[in-house]
Amino acid sequence: MNERRKNTVVQLEDFVKRRRGDSPSPPPREGLQAQIRHIEKEIAAGMARLRDVAAHATRGGEIAAVEAHFQQIAHRLRELERQAGRSSWKGERLTSSLLRRLGEMISSRLHPAQSEAFEIDDFGLDVDFRRSLEPFFTFLYERYWRVEASGISNIPIQGPAMFVANHSGLLPYDALLISLAVELEHPNPRPVRFLIEDIFSAAPFLGPFLTRIGMARACQENGEMLLRRGHLIGVFPEGIKGISKRYRQRYRMQRFGRGGFIRLALKTKVPIVPVAVVGLEEVHPIIARADLLGGPFGLPFTPITPTFPLLGPLGLLPLPSRCFIHFGEPIDLSTEGEGILEDDIEINKRKEMVRARIQEMIYEGLKRRKSIWFG
The missing domain is CATH 3.40.1130 (Glycerol-3-phosphate (1)-acyltransferase)
Incomplete structure (x- = not known):
């Protein structure tokens, strides 16, 4: 993995560790903490699969499955944001942004010829700038x-x-x-x-x-x-x-x-x-x-x-x-x-x-x- 991919993985792993350690004030509705703990387990499982994808030449179907896994997590986090209220649960919004970045990274692996030029594509899209x-x-x-x-x-x-x-x-x-x-x-x-x-x-x-x-x-x-x-x-x-x-x-x-x-x-x-x-x-x-x-x-x-x-x-x-x-x-x-x-x-x-x-x-x-x- 290049440096950006490593940083994305590290940020997600740090999120899991923080959630397992000192937790912030609980969200305003009962039951959200249990949902968050379940999502933490899904993130950890997805991280293990991602490391396998990054380390080996993996078939397209397996890459797509990992991508879909993280897309589902991002969607569930957005649903939790709505339940908890954005003003009091901003941390999950940041996590959702990180997951979107991870989804983009995995998607780029479906087109290996373009993966090195991922940051600026043929049409001038500058991913970092955007x-x-x-x-x-x-x-x-x-x-x-x-x-x-x-x-x-x-x-x-x-x-x-x-x-x-x-x-x-x-x-x-x-x-x-x-x-x-x-x-x-x-x-x-x-x-x-x-x-x-x-x-x-x-x-x-x-x-x-x-x-x-x-x-x-x-x-x-x-x-x-x-x-x-x-x-x-x-x-x-x-x-x-x-x-x-x-x-x-x-x-x-x-x-x-x-x-x-x-x-x-x-x-x-x-x-x-x-x-x-x-x-x-x-x-x-x-x-x-x-x-x-x-x-x-x-x-x-x-x-x-x-x-x-x-x-x-x-x-x-x-x-x-x-x-x-x-x-x-x-x-x-x-x-x-x-x-x-x-x-x-x-x-x-x-x-x-x-x-x-x-x-x-x-x-x-x-x-x-x-x-x-x-x-």
């Missing part, structure tokens, strides 16, 4: 935008899938929050690799930052490569039209492109998960646009909002509206024949079907929302 931002991202998700995610069970437990979502918010806040919903709420947490517009991926400072946290330039080649490697990816078929619409057009989905995401799903045989995001149209409410002037972050226009350019750079700070994310039932196109790949009419039918599904989910979310700021 991990260092986890507390800030969690704050944005839980405290600033107070995200409420629903339909988590519609996300596949394993294997590749494509998230197709409405686009809003001027900057790709929606991509970040959707990915965080999967990482923080799903039983098998993993990042969603969103494909973003050229104006963002090529923008100075912003482009490299988005690349380092896991986003990639939107093109068929990148999407296909990520899916064939087993990743979750996300796309915004509205493109720049989605984030540049005026406030009076909020939550009205714009025309999709030529259906490239449908062709990609057909070629790779992955399910499409429709996603509706409600709440981010208000973070930068565009009341007018100066289309002849280049805007911030490489945008082809200057947005006029209640705070920008009136307050200068401060006016670009997003407003803390309450955000709701709903994951719809997967759309399976795997049984479709590849003959329709060149049939623009059939592609357009399926593209519009996905668009209508997301629009309906958005309207349902707006009906449930009682307040822009408080939900």
Whole structure:
């Protein structure tokens, strides 16, 4: 094992030892201590299996079994967090983060050719950099935008899938929050690799930052490569039209492109998960646009909002509206024949079907929302 893997193992072993020694104040509900002791035994058993995996050339099935073992432990710890209350049981939240790191490490062993380059992948994801931002991202998700995610069970437990979502918010806040919903709420947490517009991926400072946290330039080649490697990816078929619409057009989905995401799903045989995001149209409410002037972050226009350019750079700070994310039932196109790949009419039918599904989910979310700021 390299130094990072050794450190992860040591941290988990230290956790087990601490729990066997001086225990902190018990959680507020009766019975949690017994559950924790049971999980300690599972961690210890998993550590023994992990050492065997690390020391020997182990079959893929055995590696996957160890990975699944720790994913179940992480899921059970998150359930205990909810029972005990996050404010009084923060130690288990840290442990859950360590287990997610361990799951990533074991997953990398399924692709030995990539294991040495695990820290920065072919698309520029910097694992250490993104991990260092986890507390800030969690704050944005839980405290600033107070995200409420629903339909988590519609996300596949394993294997590749494509998230197709409405686009809003001027900057790709929606991509970040959707990915965080999967990482923080799903039983098998993993990042969603969103494909973003050229104006963002090529923008100075912003482009490299988005690349380092896991986003990639939107093109068929990148999407296909990520899916064939087993990743979750996300796309915004509205493109720049989605984030540049005026406030009076909020939550009205714009025309999709030529259906490239449908062709990609057909070629790779992955399910499409429709996603509706409600709440981010208000973070930068565009009341007018100066289309002849280049805007911030490489945008082809200057947005006029209640705070920008009136307050200068401060006016670009997003407003803390309450955000709701709903994951719809997967759309399976795997049984479709590849003959329709060149049939623009059939592609357009399926593209519009996905668009209508997301629009309906958005309207349902707006009906449930009682307040822009408080939900």
